[in-house]
Amino acid sequence: MTAVPTAVPTSHEEELDRARRLEAAWGSPHGLVGALRTVDHKAIGRRYVLTALTFFAIGGVLATLMRLQLRQPGAHVLSAEQYNQIFTMHGSTMMFLFAVPVMEGMMIYLVPLLVGTRNVAFPRLNAFGYFIYVLGGIFFYVAFLLHAGPDVGWFAYTPLSLSRFSPGKGPDVWAQLITFTELSALVVAVEIVVTIARQRTVGMTPQRMPIFVWASLVTAVMIIFAMPAIMLSSSMLIMDRLVNTHFFDVAQGGSALLWQHLFWFFGHPEVYIIFIPAMGMVSEIVETFSGRPIVGRPAVIASLAATGTLGFGLWVHHMFATTVPPVGGSFFTATSILISIPTGVQIFCWIATLWTGRPRVTVPLLFVAAFIVVFVIGGLSGVMIASVPLDLQLHDTFFIVAHFHYVLIGGGVLPLFGGLYYWIPKATGRLLSERAGRWHFWLWLIGFNVVFFPMHFLGLAGMPRRVYTYQPDTGWGPLNLLASSGVLLVIAGAVVFVVALLRSRTHGAAAGDDPWRAPSLEWGTSSPPPSYNYLDLPTVRSAVPRWTAHADQPVIAGVRDDVREVLVTRFADAQPDHRARLAGPSIWPFVLAITTTVGFIWSIFDPWGVPIGLILCAPPLIAWFWPWTRERDPRRAPLASEAAA
Amino acid sequence: MSARAVLDVSALPTAEHGRRALVWLGQVWMLVIEGTMFALAFASYFYLRATADVWPPANVELPGLAIPTVMLALFLATIVPTRISSRAADEEDAPRLVRSMVVLSVLELVAVALWWVYLSRLGFRWYDYAYGSAVWLLLGIHTFHLVVSTAETVVLTTLAARGPVTRGHYLATKIDGMYWYWVIGWFIAIYLVVDLLPRV
Ligand code: HEM
Numbered sequence: 011m012t013a014v015p016t017a018v019p020t021s022h023e024e025e026l027d028r029a030r031r032l033e034a035a036w037g038s039p040h041g042l043v044g045a046l047r048t049v050d051h052k053a054i055g056r057r058y059v060l061t062a063l064t065f066f067a068i069g070g071v072l073a074t075l076m077r078l079q080l081r082q083p084g085a086h087v088l089s090a091e092q093y094n095q096i097f098t099m100h101g102s103t104m105m106f107l108f109a110v111p112v113m114e115g116m117m118i119y120l121v122p123l124l125v126g127t128r129n130v131a132f133p134r135l136n137a138f139g140y141f142i143y144v145l146g147g148i149f150f151y152v153a154f155l156l157h158a159g160p161d162v163g164w165f166a167y168t169p170l171s172l173s174r175f176s177p178g179k180g181p182d183v184w185a186q187l188i189t190f191t192e193l194s195a196l197v198v199a200v201e202i203v204v205t206i207a208r209q210r211t212v213g214m215t216p217q218r219m220p221i222f223v224w225a226s227l228v229t230a231v232m233i234i235f236a237m238p239a240i241m242l243s244s245s246m247l248i249m250d251r252l253v254n255t256h257f258f259d260v261a262q263g264g265s266a267l268l269w270q271h272l273f274w275f276f277g278h279p280e281v282y283i284i285f286i287p288a289m290g291m292v293s294e295i296v297e298t299f300s301g302r303p304i305v306g307r308p309a310v311i312a313s314l315a316a317t318g319t320l321g322f323g324l325w326v327h328h329m330f331a332t333t334v335p336p337v338g339g340s341f342f343t344a345t346s347i348l349i350s351i352p353t354g355v356q357i358f359c360w361i362a363t364l365w366t367g368r369p370r371v372t373v374p375l376l377f378v379a380a381f382i383v384v385f386v387i388g389g390l391s392g393v394m395i396a397s398v399p400l401d402l403q404l405h406d407t408f409f410i411v412a413h414f415h416y417v418l419i420g421g422g423v424l425p426l427f428g429g430l431y432y433w434i435p436k437a438t439g440r441l442l443s444e445r446a447g448r449w450h451f452w453l454w455l456i457g458f459n460v461v462f463f464p465m466h467f468l469g470l471a472g473m474p475r476r477v478y479t480y481q482p483d484t485g486w487g488p489l490n491l492l493a494s495s496g497v498l499l500v501i502a503g504a505v506v507f508v509v510a511l512l513r514s515r516t517h518g519a520a521a522g523d524d525p526w527r528a529p530s531l532e533w534g535t536s537s538p539p540p541s542y543n544y545l546d547l548p549t550v551r552s553a554v555p556r557w558t559a560h561a562d563q564p565v566i567a568g569v570r571d572d573v574r575e576v577l578v579t580r581f582a583d584a585q586p587d588h589r590a591r592l593a594g595p596s597i598w599p600f601v602l603a604i605t606t607t608v609g610f611i612w613s614i615f616d617p618w619g620v621p622i623g624l625i626l627c628a629p630p631l632i633a634w635f636w637p638w639t640r641e642r643d644p645r646r647a648p649l650a651s652e653a654a655a
Numbered sequence: 656m657s658a659r660a661v662l663d664v665s666a667l668p669t670a671e672h673g674r675r676a677l678v679w680l681g682q683v684w685m686l687v688i689e690g691t692m693f694a695l696a697f698a699s700y701f702y703l704r705a706t707a708d709v710w711p712p713a714n715v716e717l718p719g720l721a722i723p724t725v726m727l728a729l730f731l732a733t734i735v736p737t738r739i740s741s742r743a744a745d746e747e748d749a750p751r752l753v754r755s756m757v758v759l760s761v762l763e764l765v766a767v768a769l770w771w772v773y774l775s776r777l778g779f780r781w782y783d784y785a786y787g788s789a790v791w792l793l794l795g796i797h798t799f800h801l802v803v804s805t806a807e808t809v810v811l812t813t814l815a816a817r818g819p820v821t822r823g824h825y826l827a828t829k830i831d832g833m834y835w836y837w838v839i840g841w842f843i844a845i846y847l848v849v850d851l852l853p854r855v
Contacts, residue, residue, distance in 0.1 A: 017660050132678075201681070204680050234684060234688055238688055246699070249781070254782040255781045255782060255788035255792075256784060257703070257789070259785070268699060272695065272699070275695070549662055564659075569664060577667075588668045589669045590677055
C-alpha cells in the first residue's frame with residue numbers, strides 16, 4: 011500500500027504522553043536479572059563493543075609480553091612453549107574475540123537507528139548471540155589459565171593440530187572457541203540482513219541506504235557464506251581428535267590440505283568481514299565532516315559489494331582452477347591486484363568528497379587520514395609479497411607480520427577508532443575531549459609505525475615469525491628494541507582513550523542531538539536515544555535525509571505505541587507493507603546460552619556431550635517460544651472468526 | 656497545538672503469516688547457512704574422493720539400496736500432506752491443517768525409524784578410513800535435521816490439535832513445511848551421492 015500523508019495536530023502533552031507509553035512498551039527491565047533479559051539492540055550492541063575492546067586490551071597485553079621477550083636476543087620473559095601459546099592466543103583473540111565482534115557490535119547498535127526502526131528483527135536471538143560470544147571468550151581464557159591453551163597458531167594447521175602431534179586439549183579448546191564465536195556471528199548476520207531488508211523506514215530505498223548500512227549488509231552476507239566453512243572444519247578437527255574420524259589424517263585416506271581449503275574459504279573473507287564495516291564507517295565520517303553528499307555514491311556501494319564478492323570469487327576460482335595450496339603465488343597476485351581496484355575507487359571518492367566539500371578537521375577525520383596512510387603502506391608491502399620470488403624469500407618472516415598488522419590495524423582498528431569518536435557521543439550523550447583524541451591519534455600513528463615499520467627490515471634480514479628468541483650474532487637486536495619501544499607509545503595512546511572515555515561520563519560537554527551536523531537519521535533523535543529510538547518514526551526522501559528534509563517531511567503514525575510493534579516495508583521500494591510485533595525481554599536466551607556452553611565444553615571431553623547438550627537445550631528453547639502471554643499478542647490471539655464463535 | 660505531516664499506517668495488516676513475515680525471511684537465511692554447511696560437507700566428500708586412490712576402499716561394504724529407496728518414496732509422499740497443511744494455513748482452515756499435520760507427523764516418525772535402521776545396519780563406521788568419515792559426516796548432518804524437523808512437526812501438531820489454532824500456528828506450519836522440503840532436498844542429494852554414485 012502507499013499511504014497518503016495527511017496533516018494532524020500535535021501538542022507537547024500528546025508527545026509526552028506518547029513517550030511514556032512507548033517507554034512502558036520498549037523499556038528494558040531493571041536489575042541484574044533485567045540486564046540478562048534485555049533485548050534492546052543498543053544495550054546489546056554496547057556490550058558487544060565494550061567486551062570486544064576488553065579482549066583487545068587483553069590481546070594487547072599478550073602482544074606486549076611477546077615484544078618484551080623479543081626486545082633483545084636471548085631474553086627470558088617467556089619460554090618457547092609460552093611463546094607458542096601466547097602468539098596463538100594473541101592472534102585468535104584479536105581475530106575472533108576482538109575484530110569481528112567489535113564490528114558486529116557496531117552494526118547491532120547502529121543499523122536499527124540508521125534505518126529508522128525500533129529494534130532488530132529478532133531481538134532475543136540478538137541477546138543469545140552476545141551471551142554465546144562472551145561465554146566462548148571466558149571459556150577460552152579459563153582454559154588458557156588452566157594450562158590448556160592452544161599453541162598451534164591462529165589457523166591451527168593440520169597435521170600439527172591432530173592428536174598425534176598435539177595430544178593436549180589445546181586444539182580442541184581452539185576449535186570450540188571458533189564454534190562459539192561463529193555461532194554468534196551467524197546469529198548477528200541473519201538479524202542484520204532481515205532488519206536491513208524489511209525494516210528500513212518509508213522512502214529508504216536501497217539507493218538511499220546509508221553507506222554503513224550497505225557495508226553491514228555486505229558483511230552479514232559474507233558471514234553467512236564464510237562462517238559455515240570454519241564451523242564445519244573445526245567440528246571435523248574435533249571429531250578427528252575425539253572419535254577417530256580421518257578427515258585430515260593422510261595415513262587413513264584423509265587430506266591435510268582439506269583443512270587449509272576449508273580454513274581459507276573462511277579465512278580469506280574473514281579479513282574483509284573486518285575491513286568492510288570499517289570502510290562503511292569511513293564513508294559516514296567523510297560525508298559528515300566534508301559537509302556534502304559523498305562523491306560517487308553508487309561507485310562506493312559497488313566497490314563494497316565487489317570487495318565482498320572478490321573475497322570469495324577468487325578463492326573459488328583458485329580452488330577449481332588449480333591444485334596448488336591456497337598460498338600459491340598466482341592467487342595472491344590476482345587477489346591483490348583485483349582487490350586494490352575497489353579499494354582504490356573508494357579512496358578516490360573520499361578524497362574527492364573532502365576536496366569538493368568544506369572539511370572540518372576533527373578527531374574522527376584524523377583517524378580516517380591515518381587509516382589512508384597506513385593502509386596504503388600495507389597495500390604496498392602487499393604488492394611486494396604478491397610477487398612470487400619475493401614471497402618465497404619473505405614467507406613466514408617478520409615481513410609478513412608487519413604486512414598483516416598494517417592491513418588489520420590500518421584497515422580495521424584506525425577506522426574503528428574514528429567511528430567510536432564519531433558515534434560515542436550519540437551513545438552516551440557526552441562529547442569526548444577533542445584534545446585527548448588528538449593525543450590518542452598522534453601516539454598511535456607514531457607508535458604503530460615505530461612498532462611495525464622496522465619489522466619489514468627484520469623480515470628482509472631473514473628473521474622468521476613465531477620464534478621465541480634469536481642469537482645476538484644475527485644483528486636483529488637494535489631493530490627489535492626499536493619495535494618493542496614503540497609499544498610504549500601504543501599503550502600510552504590506549505590509556506589516553508580509556509581516560510577520555512571515563513572522564514567524558516562526568517566532565518564531557520553535552521553532545522546534544524546532533525553535534526556534527528550530520529546527514530543520517532540517528533542524529534535526529536536524542537543522545538542517548540530512548541529505548542524506542544524515535545518518538546516520531548522518520549521517513550526519508552534522499553540519501554542524506556537530515557540535509558534535505560522539508561518542513562512537510564511526514565513522520566509515521568499508526569504504529570502502536572503500547573506494544574513492541576514496528577513497521578515492515580517492502581525490500582525494493584521501501585513502501586509500507588505491514589506492522590509486525592517483535593519479541594520482548596526474556597531470560598531464556600541466557601539460559602539457552604548456558605546450556606549450549608555446557609554442551610560445547612562437554613563435547614571436548616566426551617562425544618556424548620553433543621546429544622546431552624542437545625537435550626539440555628530443548629527446555630529453554632521451548633520456553634523461549636512458548637506462548638506465555640497469549641491474549642496480549644495478536645500473533646497468538648484467536649482469530650476473529652473463533653472469537654465470535 | 657501545531658500540525659505536522661504524518662503517514663498513517665494504522666490501516667495496514669498486522670502479523671503476516673505468509674512469505675512476507677520477518678520470521679519467514681529469517682528462516683530462509685538460517686537454511687542458507689545450514690545449506691552452505693551441507694554443501695561444504697559434500698565438497699569435502701568429493702575432495703577426499705578425488706585425492707583417494709580407491710573410493711570406496713575395497714573392503715568396505717556398500718549400504719543396501721532397499722531402505723534408502725523406500726525412504727526416498729516415503730519422503731516424496733510427504734510432499735502431499737506438507738502442501739495441504741501449508742495451503743490450509745494460507746486459508747486459515749484449522750481442521751484441515753490439523754488433519755494434514757497428523758498425517759505428516761506419522762510419516763515423519765516412520766522416516767526417522769527407517770533412518771535409524773539404515774544407520775545401524777551400515778557396514779562401516781566413521782572411523783573406517785576417510786571414506787567412512789566423509790559419509791558419516793553427511794549422514795550425521797542429515798540425522799540432525801531430520802530429528803529436529805520431525806520434533807518440530809510433532810510439537811506443532813500437538814499444539815494445533817489442542818487448539819485454539821492461532822495465526823502463530825499458521826505461520827509456524829508454513830515455516831516447518833519449508834524446513835521439511837529442505838530436508839527432503841538434501842536427502843535426495845545424499846541418496847544420489849552415498850547410495851547410488853559408488854555403484855555406477
Ligand atoms: C598494536 C598492538 C599489536 C602488537 C604490538 C602486536 C604484536 C604481534 C606480535 C609480536 C606477533 C607475533 C609475531 C610472531 O612471533 O610470529 C603478532 C601476531 C599476530 N597478530 Fe598482532 N599485534 C598487535 C595488534 C594486533 C591486532 C589489532 C590484530 C588483529 C586484528 C593482530 C593480529 C595478529 C595475528 C593474527 C597474529 C598471528 C598469530 C599467529 O602467528 O598465529 N595483532 N602480533
